[in-house]
Each structure stands twice: as structure tokens, then as C-alpha cells.
Amino acid sequence: xxxxxxxIRGGNVVDPAAGxxxxxxxxxxxxxxxxxxxxxxxxxxxxxDATNRFVFPGAIDSHYHVGIYRPFREDATSExxxxxxxxxTTILTYFRTxxxxxxxxxxxxxxxxxxxxxxxxxxxxxxxxxLALFTDQHISEIEWLVxxxxxxxxxxxxxxxxxxxxxSPDALKYLMIDTPVDLGFLYKFMREVSxxxxxFRDYGKIALSIHCENPEIIRVTHEEAKQNPTGNxxxxxxxxxxxxxxxxxINEVGVMARETKCPVNLLxxxxxxxxxxxxxxxxxxxxxxxxxxxxxxxLGLSNDMNLGQLAKVNPPIRSREDREFxxxxxxxxxxxxxxxxxxxxTKEIKKGDLWTSLPGFGGTSLMFPILITEGYxxxxxxxxxxxxxxxxxxxxxxxxxPRKGAIKVGSDADFAIVDIETEKQVTLANLFTAQxxxxxxxxxxxxxxEVTVLRGKVIFEKGKVVGKPGYGxxxxxxxxxxxxx
Ligand SMILES: [Zn+2]
Numbered sequence: 001x002x003x004x005x006x007x008i009r010g011g012n013v014v015d016p017a018a019g020x021x022x023x024x025x026x027x028x029x030x031x032x033x034x035x036x037x038x039x040x041x042x043x044x045x046x047x048x049d050a051t052n053r054f055v056f057p058g059a060i061d062s063h064y065h066v067g068i069y070r071p072f073r074e075d076a077t078s079e080x081x082x083x084x085x086x087x088x089t090t091i092l093t094y095f096r097t098x099x100x101x102x103x104x105x106x107x108x109x110x111x112x113x114x115x116x117x118x119x120x121x122x123x124x125x126x127x128x129x130x131l132a133l134f135t136d137q138h139i140s141e142i143e144w145l146v147x148x149x150x151x152x153x154x155x156x157x158x159x160x161x162x163x164x165x166x167x168s169p170d171a172l173k174y175l176m177i178d179t180p181v182d183l184g185f186l187y188k189f190m191r192e193v194s195x196x197x198x199x200f201r202d203y204g205k206i207a208l209s210i211h212c213e214n215p216e217i218i219r220v221t222h223e224e225a226k227q228n229p230t231g232n233x234x235x236x237x238x239x240x241x242x243x244x245x246x247x248x249x250i251n252e253v254g255v256m257a258r259e260t261k262c263p264v265n266l267l268x269x270x271x272x273x274x275x276x277x278x279x280x281x282x283x284x285x286x287x288x289x290x291x292x293x294x295x296x297x298x299l300g301l302s303n304d305m306n307l308g309q310l311a312k313v314n315p316p317i318r319s320r321e322d323r324e325f326x327x328x329x330x331x332x333x334x335x336x337x338x339x340x341x342x343x344x345x346t347k348e349i350k351k352g353d354l355w356t357s358l359p360g361f362g363g364t365s366l367m368f369p370i371l372i373t374e375g376y377x378x379x380x381x382x383x384x385x386x387x388x389x390x391x392x393x394x395x396x397x398x399x400x401x402p403r404k405g406a407i408k409v410g411s412d413a414d415f416a417i418v419d420i421e422t423e424k425q426v427t428l429a430n431l432f433t434a435q436x437x438x439x440x441x442x443x444x445x446x447x448x449x450e451v452t453v454l455r456g457k458v459i460f461e462k463g464k465v466v467g468k469p470g471y472g473x474x475x476x477x478x479x480x481x482x483x484x485x
Contacts, residue, residue, distance in 0.1 A: 087416025372447025
């Protein structure tokens with residue numbers, strides 16, 4: 001008699017809390033109902049054979065940019081499909097007012113409902129929002145936003161002066177605001193996040209994500225790099241936004257976090273100097289909660305590779321030495337979450353020269369291939385740590401735990417079932433994205449998801465997307481405040 005709707009049999013379960021062990025998993029409805037040494041096949045209405053495979057908790061890609069460059073609904077569907085094919089079952093995506101995205105400014109009381117409405121019936125995987133704030137009105141909405149399910153916010157340091165491409169000091173026009181988002185604005189922002197964090201402390205952590213780059217320095221180094229080309233666009237771009245300006249920005253943020261007690265997520269640390277600055281402020285101000293984040297592209301790429309200008313991203317791809325330092329920081333636990341910073345973009349959207357073209361690119365579906373190839377196979381990163389970096393840690397830091405990020409009875413039945421041994425070449429076809437290039441294209445990677453399960457439903461299986469767009473659900477965070485089950 002089937003007692004379960006789905007049984008995953010014969011796999012090696014990669015439990016972020018307990019390590020790797022052989023177990024079968026029984027699922028009823030959307031939840032994990034049993035984890036046992038043996039559940040027989042006839043107990044499941046549906047059975048997934050995971051023999052010789054590793055059953056990870058579904059990845060949570062907690063840095064993402066749905067709709068930044070392409071029509072929102074189209075982008076949400078195509079890119080969440082790419083995520084699903086890569087074993088990512090939840091995405092937490094950044095949204096902001098101003099140019100790009102919905103190309104409008106206004107209070108979030110008006111814009112959030114519009115955004116949630118647009119999101120309906122589009123995503124294939126579960127999703128939530130981090131919101132960037134740019135006005136005093138936005139700051140006054142923080143407490144209300146938490147009640148609407150948004151518990152993390154964002155500040156971009158370079159927007160106090162520069163636009164997104166980094167070539168023009170017209171941030172105000174770009175963001176459609178009339179008062180600069182300078183450190184004074186950040187001070188008010190952090191103070192309010194810190195206050196609201198106290199209000200909701202029994203439910204989770206209300207935190208501020210910060211893109212730490214200093215535009216006053218970039219304004220000068222950008223010009224100098226432009227005048228002194230090296231013949232390698234990615235080296236030029238790294239020179240235009242050197243690691244020390246990240247370090248400087250992180251130190252500014254460190255002092256302000258100490259004064260305001262605002263929990264801070266230091267985003268996409270790209271270099272040794274940036275990580276060391278993050279470690280430095282963390283040890284100098286132990287009373288402040290800092291999270292150090294790494295990205296797949298800073299871990300997977302370095303600027304000695306022949307990448308070309310399509311790999312322009314902020315902060316830039318750095319040297320091989322920087323990349324090795326990032327890996328050591330992942331191995332020793334300094335970097336706690338790994339994300340894609342996925343922003344789907346085409347060659348056409350990225351047109352222009354190195355200095356004027358738009359930054360960013362996608363990579364969400366390479367979460368497991370990069371962590372397993374470069375981490376597990378090449379550097380001995382244990383599989384349990386991969387489950388922590390890609391799922392348990394983002395779930396804890398971003399208020400999804402224990403509904404997500406755990407292999408426990410009662411948690412959402414979200415899984416990435418991964419073949420860690422088969423090597424495949426990265427092609428556009430196996431990324432399932434609307435992007436028409438990939439900096440990783442042609443690379444050979446080992447460790448590809450074969451089956452993705454979201455809330456008890458198989459949504460990707462053996463190279464085919466079988467879930468339907470619209471199955472993904474908006475997850476209000478903190479889940480301890482919003483989810484009663
Ligand atoms: Zn980003």
C-alpha cells in the first residue's frame with residue numbers, strides 16, 4: 001500500500017546537519033514525512049531511483065536579479081527554469097526601483113503589490129525578494145515590508161555617484177531620485193534595519209545586503225585603466241575597480257555597522273583584500289552580525305582566462321591568486337554562502353565597449369557543477385559543506401530555515417539529486433537559460449543534477465524540464481513569522 005506520494009530510494013543523502021549517509025526518503029504532499037534506512041518501492045505512488053547518486057537539499061540561490069534586463073515575466077520563467085535544471089529550488093532575488101527592472105520609482109506600498117502580481121504564475125521554483133531602498137519613504141516602509149514577507153534589504157555603495165555600467169556619474173537620473181544615496185542615507189537605512197531587527201528578533205534576522213565598492217575611487221581608477229589598456233579586457237576592468245576600493249568600502253560599512261548594530265551581508269566578495277576586510281571587521285566588531293558571501297563566477301573564473309568583455313561584472317573577475325584565496329576562504333568556513341548573482345543578459349543587451357556595456361551574466365544552473373568540480377573534486381571540499389554553502393546557510397541567514405535548507409521530517413521536500421562523477425561540457429543547451437552566451441561555455445564540469453524535486457514534485461528529470469512555470473510559490477520571510485505549518 002503506498003503510504004507516500006513519492007519515495008526517493010537508494011541514494012546517499014547529503015544532510016547539511018549530519019553528513020552523508022545512505023537513506024530513503026518518504027514524502028507526503030509537499031513535506032518530508034520519513035527518512036529511513038529502507039522504504040520499499042511499493043510504499044510510494046511514485047519512486048525516484050537515486051542509486052549511486054547524492055541527494056542534496058535543494059539549493060537556495062540567494063543572490064539573483066530576475067527582470068533586471070529583460071521583460072519581467074519572461075525572465076522569471078526562463079531563468080527559474082535554468083535554476084530548476086541546476087538543482088536550485090528557491091531563489092531570493094534582488095529588486096530595485098529606478099531604471100532597468102520595472103523602470104519606475106515610487107513607494108513600495110505601490111510597487112511591491114505590482115511586483116508580486118507580475119510574479120504570479122511565472123516562476124518554476126519558489127522565490128522571495130530582497131528590496132533595495134533609495135528614499136526616506138522607502139526606509140519608513142521597512143517594518144511594513146517585513147510584514148509583507150520581505151526581510152532583507154539592499155544598499156549599493158557605488159550608486160551614490162555612478163550608474164550601473166560605472167562610466168557615468170548620473171546615479172540620480174539612473175535611479176530616478178533627487179537626493180543622493182550617500183553614507184548619510186546609509187546611516188539612516190542601517191539604523192532603521194537595526195531597529196526593525198529588534199522588533200522581529202524572535203522570528204529571524206532582518207538584515208541589510210551591501211554591494212561594497214567605492215565610487216569616488218572608481219571614478220578615478222576607471223579613467224586611468226581606460227587610458228592604459230593591457231590587451232586583456234578583464235584585467236583592464238579589474239584595474240578600473242581595484243580590490244582595495246572594495247576593502248575601503250567594507251571598512252566604511254564595518255564602522256557604520258558597529259555604530260548602528262545593523263546585521264550586514266557583505267555581498268559577492270571578489271578578492272583577497274575584500275575577504276580580509278570582511279574578516280577584519282568581523283573580528284573587530286564581534287557584536288555585529290556579518291555574513292561573507294561568495295559567487296560562482298569569482299570562484300569559477302579568473303582574469304588570466306581568455307574571457308573577453310562579456311564577462312564584465314561588478315565587482316570584476318580577479319586574478320588567479322585572488323580566486324585561490326576565495327577558495328581557501330570557502331574551505332575554512334569564512335565565506336558562508338555561495339550564490340550565482342544571476343542576471344540574464346544577451347550579447348545584444350551587453351552591446352557597447354567594455355566601459356559602457358552593462359555588467360553581469362547568469363550562472364544559476366552551475367551551482368552544483370562548479371561547487372563539486374572546483375570544490376569537492378579539485379580542492380577536497382566535503383559534500384556536506386556544499387550542502388551547507390548552497391542550502392542550509394542561505395536558509396538560515398535569509399530566514400527560510402527550517403522550512404527550507406534542511407533534510408528533516410516536516411521540512412519542504414526540496415532536493416537536488418546529483419551525479420557527482422559524470423563529466424559534461426557546459427553548453428548553452430544544458431543551461432536552459434535565455435542567455436545567448438556563457439563565460440563558462442566549453443568548460444568541462446563534473447557534478448550535474450539529474451533530478452530536481454520541489455515541494456514533493458519532480459520538476460526536472462534526466463535532462464528534461466517537467467515542471468510547469470507557475471508552480472513556484474512566493475515565500476514570505478521570516479518563515480517563522482509567516483508560515484504556520
Ligand atoms: Zn547582484
